[in-house]
Amino acid sequence: MELDPKALELFREGYDKILAGLGQLGYKVDDENFADTAVRAAKGFHELVLGETCVRKEVTALLEKTFPAKYGEMVISKGNTAFGVCPHHLLPVVYRISVAYIPTRKVLGLSKMSRLVRLMARGPRLQEDLTHELAMILHEQLDSQGSAVYIEGVHMCMAARGVGAHEARLVTSAVRGVFLELATREEFIKLVTSASSGLL
16 A cells, blocks of 8 residues: 655654654764654554555455355454554554454455454554444445454553553454354354464
């Protein structure tokens, strides 16, 4: 996905000011190690925060590439690692995301569920909102019998500052459709929280 030149320039200006603040704190920001830091940091931040319009277009295109359903049981993509930023501090969040749906008439290609969660995570959104948005997409936009999402997030705003709770994980889940039935929901949670079988 292409980076937006105007956003990139604004991010660079922001990082120039952050460097000036570091200089105010006594750091030698004219040192060669800081050469082009603002440019690199701006690009890195933009890669964490993709354009909302572009993400929505990509998601729509992704959901259009489906196959006729010959399977009516639970389809799970488990333990996808994704990255984003929290809107409160603009600090990185590392997610472990598991998603599932039960097909009605169509199924997604093998890699599409993983791509979907990575795309949706790349923005300044609350983990709670990300959880519900993924559940909605997999149920309503995929026209499935139901969907489920389970996310564990390591938030740098907690892990690296403030309370320093580096071991803490924020866990959120959401269900739609047939996953509202207790037995189906429990099956999903059990499958995605069980230890990996170590296939690779």
